[in-house]
Amino acid sequence: MLFDKRKITVIPGDGIGPEVVSAALKVVEASGVDIEPEISLAGAGAFEKGIESGVPDETIESIERTKVVLKGPLETPIGHGNKSANVTLRTLFETFGNLRPVRELPGVHTPFTGRNLDIVIVRENVEDLYTGIEYMQTPGVAQALKVISRTGCEKIIELAFEFAVAAGRKRVHCATKANIMKLTEGMLQHTFEEIAPRYSQIEAKHILIDNCAHQLAMRPEQFDVIVTTNMNGDILSDLTSGLTGGLGFAPSANIGNDVAIFEAVHGSAPDIAGKNVANPTALILSAAMMLRHIGEGEAANDIEQAVLVTLESGVRSGDMAGTAKPSSTTEFANAIISNLGKESRTSGARDFRALQMPESSTDVQAVETKKRRVTGVDVFLESTMQPDDLAADLNEICSGTTVALQMIGNRGNTVYPVDEGARRVTLVDQYRCRFMKKTRGDALTNAEILALLTRIGEAHIWHHVEKLQQFDGEDAFSRTQKK
Numbered sequence: 449m450l451f452d453k454r455k456i457t458v459i460p461g462d463g464i465g466p467e468v469v470s471a472a473l474k475v476v477e478a479s480g481v482d483i484e485p486e487i488s489l490a491g492a493g494a495f496e497k498g499i500e501s502g503v504p505d506e507t508i509e510s511i512e513r514t515k516v517v518l519k520g521p522l523e524t525p526i527g528h529g530n531k532s533a534n535v536t537l538r539t540l541f542e543t544f545g546n547l548r549p550v551r552e553l554p555g556v557h558t559p560f561t562g563r564n565l566d567i568v569i570v571r572e573n574v575e576d577l578y579t580g581i582e583y584m585q586t587p588g589v590a591q592a593l594k595v596i597s598r599t600g601c602e603k604i605i606e607l608a609f610e611f612a613v614a615a616g617r618k619r620v621h622c623a624t625k626a627n628i629m630k631l632t633e634g635m636l637q638h639t640f641e642e643i644a645p646r647y648s649q650i651e652a653k654h655i656l657i658d659n660c661a662h663q664l665a666m667r668p669e670q671f672d673v674i675v676t677t678n679m680n681g682d683i684l685s686d687l688t689s690g691l692t693g694g695l696g697f698a699p700s701a702n703i704g705n706d707v708a709i710f711e712a713v714h715g716s717a718p719d720i721a722g723k724n725v726a727n728p729t730a731l732i733l734s735a736a737m738m739l740r741h742i743g744e745g746e747a748a749n750d751i752e753q754a755v756l757v758t759l760e761s762g763v764r765s766g767d768m769a770g771t772a773k774p775s776s777t778t779e780f781a782n783a784i785i786s787n788l789g790k791e792s793r794t795s796g797a798r799d800f801r802a803l804q805m806p807e808s809s810t811d812v813q814a815v816e817t818k819k820r821r822v823t824g825v826d827v828f829l830e831s832t833m834q835p836d837d838l839a840a841d842l843n844e845i846c847s848g849t850t851v852a853l854q855m856i857g858n859r860g861n862t863v864y865p866v867d868e869g870a871r872r873v874t875l876v877d878q879y880r881c882r883f884m885k886k887t888r889g890d891a892l893t894n895a896e897i898l899a900l901l902t903r904i905g906e907a908h909i910w911h912h913v914e915k916l917q918q919f920d921g922e923d924a925f926s927r928t929q930k931k
């Protein structure tokens with residue numbers, strides 16, 4: 449049918465969720481856009497019904513139909529297992545990019561007021577340490593896997609540049625810790641440097657994440673768009689929310705291959721739930737981002753302008769510093785509705801083009817190499833022996849095999865061989881033992897690795913094995929650190 453209403457999935461969520469979502473829906477409806485909300489359950493209510501993922505099938509079906517979600521915050525209730533409904537949604541719909549814009553708002557006083565901050569964090573949302581792949585390797589040593597893929601890097605870098613183009617932005621910083629994590633964080637930096645020339649109209653700069661945090665506190669006005677890995681983005685985006693007035697004003701969009709989820713950055717705020725005092729701005733600005741996404745840019749601009757006019761007129765929410773008589777959630781939303789169609793004195797409407805999404809594919813993604821070979825193997829084992837004694841034991845185990853012990857590491861430090869008089873490090877009962885093929889240039893076979901593991905396993909507890917590979921002649925593993 450030609451004049452069907454645009455269906456969107458609406459998840460009221462937990463705590464203050466239903467209050468701020470209903471305020472946002474009222475504003476969207478008043479903006480004149482004909483939407484048909486499919487009100488759907490997720491979060492605490494779903495856990496109480498015994499739905500382990502926190503997201504019922506009907507909600508998933510609704511999202512598959514509508515492709516667009518306006519979502520309130522969801523709690524992860526204690527005592528209902530460890531699942532998070534947010535993680536379920538993020539994983540199910542692979543919302544790989546998290547856009548978190550913040551800007552100076554009139555009347556929202558912060559130490560940075562007057563510096564016209566206008567920053568968007570583009571956070572990779574599905575990879576990195578947040579894949580949640582963790583192991584206790586010994587009773588006292590835990591390990592998490594930081595997974596970064598070339599495909600994931602390409603998608604988030606392209607999204608950042610495409611967003612910059614669509615939003616008329618001038619500069620994209622890529623913030624990484626590539627100086628330490630050369631292969632994982634370094635992959636984002638290299639991908640950024642390869643893709644940046646395709647967007648010659650945008651200034652592209654790499655910055656180390658620690659300096660980025662420092663610069664955000666000292667001279668935040670230099671930043672426009674910042675693209676970064678998942679955990680860095682999680683931390684930086686809360687920092688930028690703080691620079692501009694706090695969580696009550698911070699909207700976000702979770703962009704997937706074919707589904708987008710719009711939500712406030714804040715959580716369910718149980719301390720103020722049900723009191724009609726929550727600030728609905730973050731959810732209302734998220735709804736404006738949603739409208740822009742579905743091609744209703746004019747209504748999005750109208751809502752953003754009405755929010756600015758409302759703040760300029762002196763209406764205040766309870767979370768604004770120094771507020772004597774704050775408006776309730778409903779009063780605040782009604783004030784925004786009454787200001788629809790008015791223009792802000794402080795900032796004009798923004799010009800956005802449609803966002804070109806990075807390509808996605810259901811094929812397995814792989815980077816091709818012409819030559820590859822395994823040159824050695826790292827065996828992680830549990831032991832309370834001193835490094836020299838362990839080395840003597842492992843050298844004995846290797847005699848008569850095709851491999852030689854090259855080094856032993858402990859928490860990233862080389863502890864064998866070490867120069868005489870080298871400083872001692874605190875040792876834990878997890879050792880990384882590196883074995884290389886004795887005949888340089890020869891490839892190490894699976895059979896040789898299995899034979900080595902069998903021999904080591906007779907005397908020690910090994911728990912993790914990593915092949916040392918070369919791709920096109922380049923070592924595909926980190927060098928060891930000498931102290």
Ligand code: NAD
Binds near residue numbers: 712718
């Ligand atoms: P929170 O964001 O809910 O609250 C932090 C503080 O900010 C509280 O003092 C709260 O009152 C205040 N606050 C938050 N939003 C506000 C608003 N709109 N207006 C006025 N004040 C506001 O963070 P939390 O307390 O750490 O988390 C509470 C619950 O929310 C947890 O179960 C957590 O897992 C969940 N959570 C969900 C999401 C999400 O669904 N995306 C995000 C963060 C936290």
